[in-house]
Amino acid sequence: MGGLAPPYRETARRALELAAAGGHNMLMSGPPGSGKSMLASRLPSILPPMNASEALETSMILSVAGKLSGGTISDRRPFRAPHHGASQPALIGGGQKANPGEVSLAHGGVLFLDELPEFSRATLEALRQPLESGAVSIARAQAHVTYPARFQLIAAMNPCRCGYLGDESLACGRAPKCALDYQAKISGPLYDRIDLHVDVPAVPAGDLGLPQAGESSAQVAERVLAARMRQRTRAQQLGAPDEMAINARADGEFLEQIAAPDDAGRKLLGRAVDMMRLSARGYHRVLRVARTVADLEGADGVESRHIAEAISFRRVQPVPSRVVA
Secondary structure (H helix, E strand, C coil), rough: CCCCHHHHHHHHHHHHHHHHHHCCCEEECCCCCCCCCHHHHHHHCCCCCHCCCCCHHHHHHHCCCCCHHCCCCCCCCCEEEECCCHHHHHHEEEEECCCCCCCCCCCCCEEEEEHHCCCCHHHHHHHHHHHHEEEEEEEEEEEEEEEEEEEEEEEEEEECCCCCCCCCCCCCCCHHHHHHHHCCCHHHHHCCCCEEEEECCCHHHHHCCCCCCCCCHHHHHHHHHHHHCCCCHHHHHHHHHHHCCCCCCHHHHHHHHHHHHHHHHHHHHHHHEEEHHCCCHHHHHHHHHHHHHHHHHHHCEEEEHHHHHHHHCCCCCCCCCCCCC
16 A cells, blocks of 8 residues: 555554454545545455355345446455435435445445535434444335445545644634534434544645655555454354454454453553543444454454554544644
8 A cells, every 4th residue: 555654644554454454434534635535445455355155245236236247246345435415315225116225335345435524414324224234224115125235434524614624824714613513414323333533634745746655555455364364263263143254243242252351451441431431332343443453463362552552543522632612
């Protein structure tokens, strides 16, 4: 992933690798031109290919939607990027024939929503069901259809409407209220379902002409694949269902079994729960990310350093801490 190595991009690069390795949802926030869309577009290059069962299921959805190109089955994971003007039926599914929407067309792959607050509130709220259950139900007078919708949400947004919050030379005169209003378009429950929150800073002017540096996508993809294999092997050994063979979907007793932190990690997580007022969902999402951190490291157990990194990507308020009303 060339171009992600500079220090001001290292956090974003790391978040993208964690997202790929554990199937985690991610939200990037930064000014226009900071490279959020570029980062999202790199994700497919480091994701492992689909297995035969996943490829067949994805192809069946494409066939129902009339989008199966040439009748061929591909093992490449879907990457869907609908415009923020997309209607709720286009995103979730619907119409007279109860067609699958973008969330189902992204099944097994990535749904990228750029300019997240620009989507209608109703459309964003409708994402909560498939994000939680991995499926979406469409009710019509003559039919009730349920489509698979187990996708990975990658979203991007500006920190405020003008996009230049914190930049005194470019920010509008309404800061910070404009940021409060703009980010409030994303509801707390939806925000809580995002595992990784990362700020993507503007590229310094002096770096615009520099050659891209850093690891290749192939190198990162190799680590991602190894982490995914650890997850699948662990799930099989413990008798977990197939859908839990990826950390982002681990739940219940299985999650507690595979991601129980050591004593230091448990104390650190406890302090984070108190200080950040983490919900039960937020608590479990920290554990899932920490498990992925450990898997990328090749560690058997979850330790305090894994918990610390997972917490660093957690946000509980739609407004950055640097904004003071």
